[in-house]
Amino acid sequence: MAAVLTGVALATLDTAIANTALPTIAADLGVDPGASVWIVNAYQLAVVATLLPIAALGEIVGQQRIYVAGLVLFTGASLVCALAWTLPTLVAARVLQGVGASALMAVNVALIRFIYPAHQLGRGVGLNAFVVGVGFAVGPTVASLILVAAPWPWLFAVNVPIGLGALALAWTALPDTGRSGHGFDxxxxxxxxxxxxxxxxxxxxxxxxxxxxxxxxxxxxxxxxxxxxxxxQAGHPAPMLAVDLLRRPLFALSAATSVCSFAAQGLAFVSLPFLFQHTLGRSQVETGFLMTPWPVVVALMAPLAGRLSDRYPPGLLGGIGLAGLAVGMGLLAALPANPGVADIAWRMAVCGAGFGFFQAPNLRAIMTSAPPARSGGASGIVATARLLGQTVGAALVAACFALADAHGPALALGLGGAFAGVASAVSFLRLAIRPEPARGPAERSV
CATH class of the missing domain: 1.20.5 (Single alpha-helices involved in coiled-coils or other helix-helix interfaces)
Structure with missing residues (x-):
């Protein structure tokens, strides 16, 4: 778990760090700020384009081999990023880094399934959600501290020793997840x-x-x-776009819940900075602090929710959590004209508690509703649903701004609350479905 969670932390932190440092990097390289956005876009496109193919490859050659290869590529690309001397060089290195991060994210939940016995899987995915939450919460702060003490290449150079440490652990400790008999398409x-x-x-x-x-x-x-x-891929035993798993009602509803919930999160995280800075007149530093309660409470809630999901139906826990998220986003949309810090913070904490209470149980539901032999495909759907939902949410924010102008952030938050409400209803629908048997010898291993 130390090997898995270290890799997940690297991939999560790197996204937040790069976003924060864009203005500094653009100024140092002497490029237009608009062109510097490709430092982030190249990474994200590499991740989303390769997630499902890499997840499929993991089932063929073994998830542990893909994870080790991802750590090697991510660590090596981080070193190239630190040594980059032009924007094209940095963007090319970020593409390679994105492919490495994709390998880590595509199989990490599948590996957790093989590390934990079935009756404790919720604990494992709860720890995974905890690390992701902490990464998003501290990423901007870590970036700011590094930039205060050192030039921007150190943002990427710090990944190298951490990646090497994770690689040393992964090389000897990760379980052998086996290989499937089909080829790579x-x-x-x-x-x-x-x-x-x-x-x-x-x-x-x-x-x-x-x-x-x-x-x-x-x-x-x-x-x-x-x-x-x-x-x-019609009739393929393990299609990359896992339509075979989506035919399982519990898996399909869990994936739909994930897309809707991350769309709600995307609507919130893109619109809230505009609400705080443009509507409420807060500074950029104040905005960073006001955004913090959400991921911090997610991180605190995730381990508890993971443990509860080993005892109670994920559909129930996820439905309750997403109902809380819907309420929290509605409260943010209805903020008074001149709210104090406490007024904003407790509403953000409600959203974080709701989202954190949903995330780990939903991960458990997705993984346990897929056969052990298709753990890689299920893990790939987990990451793809998250990225797709966040992208849809960001696109809808632009539509809200175009429709409502100054009231765009409030409209986006209200729409996010509606997405969370739909996700809650879909989650509760899972209570009516009897899970299909998905256990096998590999899942019972410790």
Whole structure:
């Protein structure tokens, strides 16, 4: 678990750190701030394009091998990022770093399933959610502290010793998850990458109010590639886009719950800085502190929810948590004209408690509703649902701003509350479904 969680922490922290440091990097490299956004975009596109193909490869060669390879690539790419001398060099290194992070995120939950016995799986995914929450909470602070003491290349250089330590642990400690008997579908992998890369690009263009023709062409390209992918992999024993798992009602409802909940989170995290700074007149530093209660409470709540999910139905726990998230977002949308810090903080804490109470039980439901042999595909869906939901949420914020102008943040928060309410209802629907047997010898191992 130390090996798995260290890799997850690296991938999570790196996203938050790079976002915070963009202005500093752009100024040092002498490039336009708009062009520097590709330092973040290249990483995200690499992750979303390769998640499902790498998850499928993990089932073929073993998840532990993919995780070790991901650590090697992420650590090596971090060193190249630290030594980069131009924007193109840094962007290319960030693509490689994104592929390494994708390998870590694609199989980490699958590995946890093989590390913990079935009756304690909730504890494992609760720890995973705790580390992710802490990473998002402290990422901007870590970036600021590093930039105070050292130039920006150290933002990436600090990954190297940590990555090497995680690699030393992973090399000897990770369990052998076995191999499947089918081959790797390279054309299917290219279609999968094109489908999700074009979809995220299209949604990103919509979020930034890009040209309509470009948005429509990218979405149309994603639909065309997705259709070809489904036709190509029809009847495949382990398709990259896990339609075989989505035919299981419990798995499908859990994945839908995840997409809706992360869309709600995306609506909140993109719109709240505008609400705090533009509407309420808070500074950038104050905004950072006001955003902190949400991820901190998520991190505190996740281990408790994970342990409870080993005893109570995830559908019940997730439904309760997402109902709390819906209430919290509604309270944020209805903030008074001149709220104090405490007025904002307790509403953010309600949102964090609700989201944290949902996350670990939902992860457990997704993994236990898939057969052990398809743990890699299930783990890939976990990460893809999160990224897809966050991207949809960010795109909807732009639509809210276009429709409501100054009231856009409040509209986005209200819409996020509606998404959380829908996710809560979908979560409760899982109580009516009897889980399909998914246990096997590998899942019973410790």
């Amino acid at each position: 390279a054309p299917g992998a290219l279609l999968t990458a094109a489908t999700f890369a074009l979809l995220v690009l299209g949604l990103g263009e919509a979020a930034h109010e890009g040209p309509l023709w470009r948005i429509l062409s990218e979405i149309a390209g994603a639909l065309a590639c997705g259709t070809l992918l489904l036709r190509r």
